[in-house]
Amino acid sequence: MKAIQIRQVGGPEAMALAELPVPQPKANEAVxxxxxxxxxxxxxxxxxxxxxxxxxxxPGQEGAGTVTAVGGDVKSVKAGDRVAWTSVLxxxxxxxxxxxxxxxxxPAGVTEQQAAAVMLQGMTAHYLSHxxxxxARGETALVHAAAxxxxxxxxxxxxxxxxxxxxxxxxxxxxxxxxxxxADEIVLYTLADFEAETRRLTAGKGVDVVYDSVGKTTFEKGxxxxxxxxxxxxxxxxxxxxxxxxxxALSVKGSLFVTRPTLGxxxxxxxxxxxxxxxxxxxxxAGKLKLRIEHVYPLAEAQxxxxxxxxxxxxxxxxxxx
Amino acid sequence: MKAIRVQHTxxxxxMELAEVPVPQPKPAEALxxxxxxxxxxIDGHFRDGSFRxxxxxxPGQEGAGVVTAVGxxAKLVKLGDRVAWSGTLxxxxxxxxxxxxxxxxxxxxxxxxxxTAAMMQGLTAHYLANDxxxxKAGETALVHAAAxxxxxxxxxxxxxxxxxxxxxxxxxxxxxxxxxxxADEVIIYTKxxxxxxVKRLTGGKGVDVVYDGVGKATxxxxxxxxxxxxxxxxxxxxxxxxxxxxxxKLxxKGSLYMARTTLAHFTATRQELLARTSDLFRLIEDGxxxLRIAKKYPLAEAAxxxxxMEAHRMPGKLLLVx
Numbered sequence: 001m002k003a004i005q006i007r008q009v010g011g012p013e014a015m016a017l018a019e020l021p022v023p024q025p026k027a028n029e030a031v032x033x034x035x036x037x038x039x040x041x042x043x044x045x046x047x048x049x050x051x052x053x054x055x056x057x058x059p060g061q062e063g064a065g066t067v068t069a070v071g072g073d074v075k076s077v078k079a080g081d082r083v084a085w086t087s088v089l090x091x092x093x094x095x096x097x098x099x100x101x102x103x104x105x106x107p108a109g110v111t112e113q114q115a116a117a118v119m120l121q122g123m124t125a126h127y128l129s130h131x132x133x134x135x136a137r138g139e140t141a142l143v144h145a146a147a148x149x150x151x152x153x154x155x156x157x158x159x160x161x162x163x164x165x166x167x168x169x170x171x172x173x174x175x176x177x178x179x180x181x182x183a184d185e186i187v188l189y190t191l192a193d194f195e196a197e198t199r200r201l202t203a204g205k206g207v208d209v210v211y212d213s214v215g216k217t218t219f220e221k222g223x224x225x226x227x228x229x230x231x232x233x234x235x236x237x238x239x240x241x242x243x244x245x246x247x248x249a250l251s252v253k254g255s256l257f258v259t260r261p262t263l264g265x266x267x268x269x270x271x272x273x274x275x276x277x278x279x280x281x282x283x284x285x286a287g288k289l290k291l292r293i294e295h296v297y298p299l300a301e302a303q304x305x306x307x308x309x310x311x312x313x314x315x316x317x318x319x320x321x322x
Numbered sequence: 323m324k325a326i327r328v329q330h331t332x333x334x335x336x337m338e339l340a341e342v343p344v345p346q347p348k349p350a351e352a353l354x355x356x357x358x359x360x361x362x363x364i365d366g367h368f369r370d371g372s373f374r375x376x377x378x379x380x381p382g383q384e385g386a387g388v389v390t391a392v393g394x395x396a397k398l399v400k401l402g403d404r405v406a407w408s409g410t411l412x413x414x415x416x417x418x419x420x421x422x423x424x425x426x427x428x429x430x431x432x433x434x435x436x437x438t439a440a441m442m443q444g445l446t447a448h449y450l451a452n453d454x455x456x457x458k459a460g461e462t463a464l465v466h467a468a469a470x471x472x473x474x475x476x477x478x479x480x481x482x483x484x485x486x487x488x489x490x491x492x493x494x495x496x497x498x499x500x501x502x503x504x505a506d507e508v509i510i511y512t513k514x515x516x517x518x519x520v521k522r523l524t525g526g527k528g529v530d531v532v533y534d535g536v537g538k539a540t541x542x543x544x545x546x547x548x549x550x551x552x553x554x555x556x557x558x559x560x561x562x563x564x565x566x567x568x569x570x571k572l573x574x575k576g577s578l579y580m581a582r583t584t585l586a587h588f589t590a591t592r593q594e595l596l597a598r599t600s601d602l603f604r605l606i607e608d609g610x611x612x613l614r615i616a617k618k619y620p621l622a623e624a625a626x627x628x629x630x631m632e633a634h635r636m637p638g639k640l641l642l643v644x
Contacts, residue, residue, distance in 0.1 A: 131551075132577075219569075228587045229453075234569055244566030247556060247582040255454075255587035258580050260569045265550045265577035 002322060003093035004302045007056045009049030012303040012310075015059065015092075023090075023097035025071040030100045032083060035112035036296075037091040038062030039305045039318040040120055046089075047306065053089065059302075060091030060320070064106060064116035074100040076270075082106040084115035084277070086123070087264065092302055094322040101270050104277040109285035117293050117317040118153075120263065122280040124235070125153035127266035128211055129161065130279075132259060133231045137162030139208040142198055142225065144218055145238065146183055147174035147315050154211060155181040156289055166201055168194050168218075177315055181290070195221040206230060206254075216240035228254035235261055292316030324644060325415035326624045329378045331371030334625035334632075337381065337414075345412070345419040349395040352422045354405060357434040358618075359385035359413040361627045361640035362442050362471075363560065368411070369628065375411060381624075382413030382642070384441040386434035389425075396422045404428040406437035406599075408445065409586065414624055416644045423592050426599040431607045439613040439639040442585065444602045446557065447475035449588035450533055451483060454581055455553045459484030461530040464520055464547065466540055467560065468505055469496035469637045476533060477503040478611050485530075488523055490516050490540075492634070499614070499637050516540070520547040528552060528576075538562035550576035557583050614638030 005018040025031045037060045045051045046059055064084035067077050077083060083103040090096045106115045128150075129135050141158050145151045146167030158165045159182025167183035169175045175186045187197045198207060206227035212218055215237030222232055234242060250256040267273040283289035294316030297305045305318050327340040347353045359382045367373040368381055386406035389399050399405060405425040412418045428437045450472075451457050463480050467473045468489025480487045481504025489505035491497045497508040509519045520529060528549040534540055537559030544554050556564065572578040589595040605611035616638030619627045623642075630636045 228590060242569050244568045246566050247564050247580075250580075250582035251584050255581065255583040258569065258572070259577065260572035261551075261577035262573050268550060 001094040002299060003058045004060070004299065005056050005058055006047055009047060009055070012047070012306040014047055015302045015306070017300050020058070020093070022095045025069050025074070025097050027071040027073040028099055028101070029071045029097045030067045030074055030077050030083070030103060031069040031095055031097050032063070032065045032085075032103070033068050033095055034063050034065040034091060034093060034322050036064055036116035037093075037299075037320040037322070038086075038116045038120060039302075039309055039320060041309065043092075044306055044310060058090040058093050058096075060093070061089060062086045062116060062119050063091035063096060064112040064119070067103075068095070070100065076100050077103050077105075082112065082115075084112070084119050086119035087267075092299065092320055094299075102273070104274055107278075107281050107285060110281045113293060113296070113319055114284060114291055115281070117291055117319060118280055118284060118289075119277065121149045121317070122153055122284075122289070122291075123267060123276050124150050124263050125157050126276055126280050127261065127263065128154055128233060128235060129157040131266060132233050132235075132261045133209045135161045135163045135209065138164075140164040140166065140202060142166045142168070142194075142207045142210045142222070143183070144168045144210070144212050144214045144222075146178040146181070146186075148213065149317060150213060150235075152177060152181045152292065152315075153289065155183050157283070158182070160283075160288055166198055166207065174315060177292075193221075194218070195224055198225040209233060211235065213237075214239045215242050223249065223253050223256060226254065226256055229257070230254065231257045231259070233259055233261065293319060295319070296321055323416035324621060325380045325412075326382070326621060327378050328369055328381055331369060331377070333370070334628040336369060337624045337628065339622045342380070342415075344417045347391055347393040347396070347419045349393040350422055351393045351419045352389045352396055352399050352405070352425060353391040353417055353419050354385075354387040354407075354425075355390045355417055356385045356387040356413065356415060356644050358387075358438045359415075359621075359642040359644070360408075360438045360441060361624075361631055361642060363558075363631065364442075365414075366628055366632055380412040380415050382415070383411060384408035384438055385413040385418065386428060386437040390417070392422070398422045399425055399427075404434070406434070406441055408441035414621065414642055416621075426596060429603050429607070432603050435615055435618075435641060436606055436613055437603070438641060439615060440599070440602045440606060443471040443639065444475055444611075444613075445589060445598055446472045446585050447479055448598050448602055449583070449585065450476055450555060450557060451479040453588055454555045454557070454583050455531040457483050457485050457531065460486075462486040462488065462524060464516075464529045464532045464544070465489045465505070466532070466534045466536045467491070468500035468503070468508065470535065470634075471639060472535055472557070474499060474503050474614060474638065475611065477505050479605075480504070482605075482610055488520060488529065496637055503612075515543075517543040517546055531555065533557065535559075536561045537564050541567075545571060545575045545578060548576065548578055551578070552576065553579040553581070555581050555583060616640055618643050
């Protein structure tokens with residue numbers, strides 16, 4: 001089969017198209033013929049060696065396709081099933097062997113491309129808005145990087161719940177996307193200080209929750225515009241890591257709550273994984289969650305996909321098609 | 323009137339009995355004849371200068387008594403009303419002038435001693451169990467200093483909710499008190515490290531919530547005994563301040579939550595103050611919340627009360643009687 005292989009870490013050119021044997025399923029695995037593979041920042045970090053993976057390896061953490069073979073112990077899926085997954089390495093390929101308990105069924109009404117595109121970011125937006133801080137109608141949420149991959153999905157979910165959404169973005173073009181997704185207020189942080197703007201937009205009261213994937217450059221100001229007893233959800237650090245936090249600040253700024261969640265802890269059991277992915281697919285099938293698939297590349301053009309992602313030129317999802 | 327006066331900050335000996343004029347209520351204040359004043363660790367922080375207030379001052383933040391005069395704008399209370407309060411400096415005295423919106427009515431069935439004991443520590447235990455983390459039946463809570471002023475009340479409230487309570491205490495004698503209050507398990511932390519003990523008692527799963535008023539000595543190990551997505555509520559730092567915390571740690575240890583809370587943010591509106599106190603008074607009336615009055619001192623012996631408090635040798639509430 002064709003697959004992208006990394007023999008040594010480095011730039012996009014470290015990824016080469018290779019001819020590899022089709023994987024055989026272990027007892028607890030299923031082999032899936034991939035229809036689409038999602039491109040994510042974690043793929044870049046692993047390619048660069050910032051996150052360590054044993055060499056050589058096939059990159060890619062997200063995909064969807066059809067089961068072609070199953071191991072002896074597998075009962076949850078069978079050949080012919082349409083399935084999707086995330087957080088399992090090896091999806092930049094024609095076939096992948098995946099632990100069966102990480103595979104979720106794709107319902108009718110959702111394509112494989114949509115499923116591959118929504119697994120990581122869609123489930124992230126879902127746990128953030130439904131579990132990490134279960135948003136309620138009438139509450140106000142500040143969403144940073146609202147035109148980003150998770151951001152656009154999170155804005156839509158928050159909007160459907162009935163929350164008021166204040167969104168930060170860097171350009172007018174991204175502002176338009178965030179507004180279409182349901183943001184009530186937009187702060188162009190390149191032109192205005194989001195702290196002062198958010199204070200003004202909430203009449204000094206502050207927001208119930210801040211969803212922050214930016215980190216270093218936004219965290220401190222985020223604490224300043226939370227209402228008393230509000231929740232800071234730090235779920236990424238695209239501008240760099242947040243420095244150690246003085247807990248007294250949480251008390252002085254209003255008995256604030258802070259959490260640093262990751263998807264793994266919100267899809268830890270099979271039951272939760274299936275429920276969460278089902279909820280996300282359900283929203284998509286009902287037309288309540290719109291996904292921007294910005295570009296579809298042939299597998300052989302993985303390098304170009306990474307260059308586009310790293311250049312931050314993209315605002316929607318990138319897929320590889322084997 | 324007689325009052326305790328602090329002319330310069332320092333040890334318990336800086337508190338001296340003095341003859342001072344009875345205060346006059348400002349327009350939105352009431353004058354109260356104090357029947358009992360509560361002794362709290364915050365009084366020690368003001369006395370020794372770690373919390374600042376202009377000198378000289380009359381210490382004491384809480385008490386109960388009868389309204390003897392009201393300012394001309396006062397509407398919430400009238401002459402003869404039995405009231406209790408917390409957060410009003412000047413309570414180690416025969417009279418205090420307090421903002422009327424700090425005053426809560428004391429029902430007939432509740433004594434002044436009970437009302438005083440229910441204020442700062444009772445309100446703290448109440449918001450911890452009901453709001454900082456909404457404890458549910460079947461959850462497991464770790465309560466540090468379970469025989470302390472807040473601890474003994476928090477254990478009772480948690481037990482009444484139906485949670486499993488693991489308490490830590492420094493001696494067998496205090497352990498016994500925690501058990502009588504409803505703790506299911508007690509760890510004598512001077513004899514056994516609470517971290518492996520909590521792991522053992524929860525079958526390796528960890529607790530849903532940690533209530534920590536200790537701080538420095540316990541903080542780091544708390545993170546190792548919590549379930550994924552568990553909540554750490556830091557509400558005091560009796561062992562010293564916690565060093566700054568790397569938020570990445572919260573994610574590594576299981577997408578944990580952390581809060582640093584203070585009572586004022588949980589009694590910020592008059593409505594919330596009244597709802598919380600009336601709930602507490604009802605629990606006391608029903609016998610579901612037992613207050614432990616450790617010792618009553620004449621006002622003149624305030625210094626001895628502080629010595630006993632700071633040596634942690636009197637589990638329960640210390641009161642001054644003018």
